[in-house]
Amino acid sequence: MQSLGSTRRSFAPWADPDAKPYIRFENVTKRFGDFIAVDDLSLTIYEREFFALLGASGCGKTTLLRMLAGFEHPTSGRVLLDGQDLRGVPPYRRPVNMMFQSYALFPHMDVASNIAFGLKQDGMQKGEIAERVAQMLKLVQLEPFAKRRPHQLSGGQRQRVALARSLAKRPKVLLLDEPLGALDKKLREETQFELMDLQHELGLTFIVVTHDQEEAMTMADRIAVMEKGRVMQVATPAEIYEAPASRFVAGFVGSINMFEGVLVKADGGAAEIRDRSGAPLLVGEAPAAAPGGTVWLAVRPEKMRVTRERPPEAANVLEGEIWDIAYLGDMTVYNVKLDDGRIIKASMMNSQRRLEDALTWHDRAWISFPADAGVLLTS
């Protein structure tokens, strides 16, 4: 993980204006009857990128993937792969392979035959097929299971067969539709890292569809957050989390506290807003909005501190009552009820070992955060 991270840091073709786009969705719209699944969407994905489409069910992310695989056709707009318009190219002639959410393993064939299936369609030599199948089995560590039927495998093993099958043809792009959705939490976390290693090792472009933000954050180079057929933001995991472009993205990824207010002052690198209760909040960034407009200050719970005494030098302080405490081991989450009824969520790392917390239910407490803790949103 460490070594991967360090090689990845230099990988950022999206920041390079000369980089050649690999996959492009150009103003793609897809309707099913009255329902608009994908709404005038444009998106660029680069070669060797690990790209995640993140969104709730029905947001159009799977439709997008299926259009790339060739199972759905855009109502309007174009899909390009390596400069080639994919219109009219049937699924079986596209250099992309898909790993299905249900895995779609052929129940009447054993593991080896499943993996060999795509190679046979290409008319590959028998010896070559055997060699490639053995190689794939090794890659996913399923050598002893070559002769098993899918129903004789565990969920994790099936997932690996599906992966091996879709990788066997060495596609230019691998599409993964909720690849880990059917696995339990522990297995899912392990597999996430395996998928990342694999992608890096093979040098392929991966596009993964997921509704699990943690999964997207862990694996992807960039994430497209989708909602109602549109892309709300495309950015690296850190940018999505630390600098969400809208209230929707901020709320969708991680938990967040949202302060609605009116912008009263904006100059240089700082701004001041007045929130609903009339309290001033200081922000260390210049907003895009003009003074007088409605803005939202979004602050992550871990950027806040909860103390019994009012901290003397904090930019922003709010007073309230401890409403709920959730002890999670590595940290503790406090729900603090402000006097106007709003509930603020703040989390504190448990960096010191202690069994009895100083703060308990119904204590009066202060919440504080620095001016650069939050992000100012205008939409």
Next chain:
Amino acid sequence: MGGTWGRFNIAAIVLGFAFLYLPILLLVVYSFNESRLVTVWAGFSTRWYASLLSNDGLMDAAWVTARVAFISATVATVLGTMAAVALTRYTRFRGRLLFSGLIFAPLVMPEVITGLSLLLLFVAVGLDRGFVTVTLAHITFSMCFVAVVVQSRLVSFDRSLEEAAMDLGATPLRAFFQVTLPIIMPAVISGWMLAFTLSLDDLVIASFTSGPGATTLPMKIYSQVRLGVTPEINAVSTILIGIVALGVIAASIVNKRRDVLRRREENLARERGEG
């Protein structure tokens, strides 16, 4: 998402249904033919329906058939439901293999064999052939169809419902009648309807097991058909087809409406729950 419904699939369905329905449609159309010649259209007429009413033999046979069908369907439904329960609930008892064989074999057994063997049984025990023997014969083969229909519903029945009833103090018998039976009722009813129409349709087994005075409608139709195609037979057939079609369509509409109502109520409940 059913994939794409290609042109080939649509053509297969259209041609297939044309094949299934065209002969029946022609039969119905020609029952309104003025001419005695069934295949030459000579104008619209209902005279063959009128002549039916004065055909006493046919009317008698229809009455016999209706009674046989009603009684045999009712008894077959009781027996078939019991058999279905026995098959799904008691997975191991002595002779279960033979039992399931006895249920499934009549479904495919050529009717000439069933008919002949039942007749020989009735003769051996000295039972006079007639209304009773036809009814017994019809009960025997149609109960197996009922058993299969009810069994397919029971297999998907959530047994914890019955266990919950017993947990709340119901005896197994009460649990069956107050919980299980109401839930599987649609299957039991369609089993009854199936048994009824099977009895209504049967020619071969009835020919073997029936005797003088208990001629059923199919037997009557068969003896007339052997003499040649007549518009009167078309008219009888049309009435029979009409009755069955009405019954099936009515049943499916009732089912559909219940479904729709239920879905609407579920949606309403969900909205209320969220609001």
Next chain:
Amino acid sequence: MGRLFSALGSRLVIAVPYLWLFVFFLVPFFIVLKISLSQTAVAIPPYLPVFGLDEGFAGLVRNLRELSFENYLWLLGDPLYLNAYLSSLWIAAVSTILTLLIGYPIAHGMARAPLALRPVLLMLVILPFWTSFLIRVYAWIGILKPEGLLNQLLLFLGVIDQPLVIINTTTAIYIGIVYSYLPFMVLPLYATLEKMDYTLIEAAQDLGCTPIAAFWKITLPLSLPGVVAGSMLVFIPAVGEFVIPDLLGGSGTLMIGKTLWSEFFSNRDWPVSSAVAVILLLILVAPIVYFQRAQARARERA
């Protein structure tokens, strides 16, 4: 007390239908077997010997001695019967294949139809099954006759100059069986095809299969249980079919169901018709057992 009653209840649930089928389905077969071994007689009932316990054990032994295999020897010696069996098997096999070839595309089309349309299509397939078998066969007489509707149409279109002779031929029997048994083929096929996960086809295409190749490699092998069930449901009853060969096949065509019928009703030869039935049953035992095993396996899987 309640426990005792429920134990009794569960016994009854098994015993009543079991006993009924035992008496009215299984026992009659043994009677058929017995009578097939007796001799024809001009009597009521028209066979000898008649088993009876009124003569005691000695009488039973005498009866047993009088059993004869004469009827079977007679059946085997007369090529008429052998031909009837063979042609029944042949006609049933050909009709089963024809029904499969016609039924498969229909079932496939239904399984790929829009979800909302499927229950309607399903009902439309079942509906003819509810209407009288006899009437549906009868409907074809008017169509296939020399002066029937099919010939009228073809003559009108100028496809033929002379009416085709279809009625009273084996072709007419094929048409009758395919038509009457089509729902039995379509329903199990539809059940397996509808259950099939469509993403398997997508996966095959994704891996390079054309739609036609995907059909041969994925859809067809996975629908084999439906093919087997449908074929058995058509083949087994078709072998012993009576109404269709009688009404559409005329006197020139030979099928064992018709032979049995005429032995019984026209010749009043009960022992011979019983022997015919026994041999027919022996022929059908293998497919019936096979069918039941396949059904049991399918139920276990579900």
